[in-house]
Amino acid sequence: MIKDSIKNLGLSATLKINEKSKLIVNQGKNIIKFGFGQSPFPVPKTVVEELKNNAHEKSYLPIQGLEKLRISIANYESKKKKYSFHQDQVIIGPGTKELMFLMQLAFDGEIILPAPSWVSYMPQSIIAKNNYHWIQTKAENNWFPKSHEIEEIILKNKKKKFILFINSPNNPSGQVCKNLKEISEIIKKHNILVLSDEIYSELTFDTKYESLFEYCSDDVIISNGLSKWCGAGGWRLGYFIIPKKKVELLKSIKVLASETFSAVSSPIQYAAISAFEGNHTNYIKKSKKILKSIGDYVYRNLRSNKIIMNKPMGGFYLLPEFLNKNFDTSSNLCDEILEKLNIALLPGSDFGFLENKLIARLSFTDFDGENFMKKINLDNDITYEDIKNYAPKIVEGVNKLKSWVEN
Numbered sequence: 001m002i003k004d005s006i007k008n009l010g011l012s013a014t015l016k017i018n019e020k021s022k023l024i025v026n027q028g029k030n031i032i033k034f035g036f037g038q039s040p041f042p043v044p045k046t047v048v049e050e051l052k053n054n055a056h057e058k059s060y061l062p063i064q065g066l067e068k069l070r071i072s073i074a075n076y077e078s079k080k081k082k083y084s085f086h087q088d089q090v091i092i093g094p095g096t097k098e099l100m101f102l103m104q105l106a107f108d109g110e111i112i113l114p115a116p117s118w119v120s121y122m123p124q125s126i127i128a129k130n131n132y133h134w135i136q137t138k139a140e141n142n143w144f145p146k147s148h149e150i151e152e153i154i155l156k157n158k159k160k161k162f163i164l165f166i167n168s169p170n171n172p173s174g175q176v177c178k179n180l181k182e183i184s185e186i187i188k189k190h191n192i193l194v195l196s197d198e199i200y201s202e203l204t205f206d207t208k209y210e211s212l213f214e215y216c217s218d219d220v221i222i223s224n225g226l227s228k229w230c231g232a233g234g235w236r237l238g239y240f241i242i243p244k245k246k247v248e249l250l251k252s253i254k255v256l257a258s259e260t261f262s263a264v265s266s267p268i269q270y271a272a273i274s275a276f277e278g279n280h281t282n283y284i285k286k287s288k289k290i291l292k293s294i295g296d297y298v299y300r301n302l303r304s305n306k307i308i309m310n311k312p313m314g315g316f317y318l319l320p321e322f323l324n325k326n327f328d329t330s331s332n333l334c335d336e337i338l339e340k341l342n343i344a345l346l347p348g349s350d351f352g353f354l355e356n357k358l359i360a361r362l363s364f365t366d367f368d369g370e371n372f373m374k375k376i377n378l379d380n381d382i383t384y385e386d387i388k389n390y391a392p393k394i395v396e397g398v399n400k401l402k403s404w405v406e407n
């Protein structure tokens with residue numbers, strides 16, 4: 001009764017680990033949740049107030065999204081990118097995940113995915129019946145592809161159209177792409193499309209955020225939303241900005257939206273205006289300061305000659321590789337860590353790495369972000385004592401992993 005292509009799919013990896021962790025907690029065990037990656041911070045108060053103020057909004061909104069919200073998003077992105085977007089280029093969806101899925105449904109071509117990539121791009125390709133190509137990237141290039149690796153795929157299938165997914169700062173690596181310009185040359189040369197997943201852009205730690213859009217604006221779909229920087233994953237609001245020259249794609253996504261979710265929840269859309277128009281500088285600065293300190297803490301304390309990883313540059317993840325462990329797959333490695341240490345991690349294979357590469361995603365968000373935010377100020381450094389006090393499970397998890405690896 002179920003299609004083979006669907007029958008063979010499991011639950012999305014990140015949601016599955018969340019459910020598995022809850023089961024273990026229900027058994028009375030203390031689990032360290034390094035598996036699921038959700039913002040630990042509360043939604044800014046002013047945005048929550050706007051949601052309350054708009055709870056009475058009950059009508060269906062336009063399929064493409066509330067015009068006032070689209071204007072505020074166009075202005076927000078125009079300021080960030082020093083460009084001039086029009087609200088008609090913006091489409092609002094119930095999270096970017098759904099918009100990506102509709103894009104894959106509409107697109108007639110093939111998908112290029114750097115390994116590692118976010119867990120849902122590839123299953124969405126399978127559901128939408130799009131061929132996909134993995135590029136195994138290297139830590140030396142911050143886990144992003146080199147332009148010649150992208151070109152090799154294009155040259156093998158010259159007649160096809162392609163979409164390349166680039167997500168920087170990246171989930172799962174926590175790295176920022178340093179060779180965007182080089183990648184953009186190939187994009188322009190072969191006239192391919194890019195989905196620039198910028199969901200962690202506001203959480204770039206040190207460097208100024210750079211988007212592929214700056215190098216090839218006609219070929220880049222910008223994807224962003226409220227889920228990460230605004231702590232509002234459960235509100236389900238995301239958007240695409242689609243280049244004017246790709247208006248056909250926008251039209252098709254809109255048709256698919258009209259036949260599926262109709263429009264995003266009205267109160268959420270009204271409230272989201274204040275997320276894009278309000279001044280949330282302090283909130284974002286504090287979020288980044290906390291995430292950067294915790295990321296640095298994990299990096300400094302876990303890294304050794306037995307576990308290697310790159311220093312986090314944005315978002316809330318890092319990718320430890322276990323050099324002295326002997327497992328057939330990263331999945332077996334993570335099962336053992338969950339069973340022995342009660343620490344949930346996600347196997348690298350969920351992100352497209354070869355199964356025998358003993359690498360895992362560690363999400364450093366298992367702490368009370370609201371409390372941590374209250375306790376620090378922007379003028380003082382975050383100390384080890386702060387981390388011990390306000391993120392004790394991070395310290396516990398790192399210590400447990402460290403002694404497991406040493407023995």
Ligand SMILES: Cc1ncc(COP(=O)(O)O)c(C=O)c1O
Pocket residue numbers: 037094095096097098118167170171197199224225226227233236237238
């Ligand atoms: C890289 C990446 N892209 C997209 C998403 C989807 O975000 P949403 O559907 O909440 O907009 C996530 C969420 O985990 C993510 O990590």
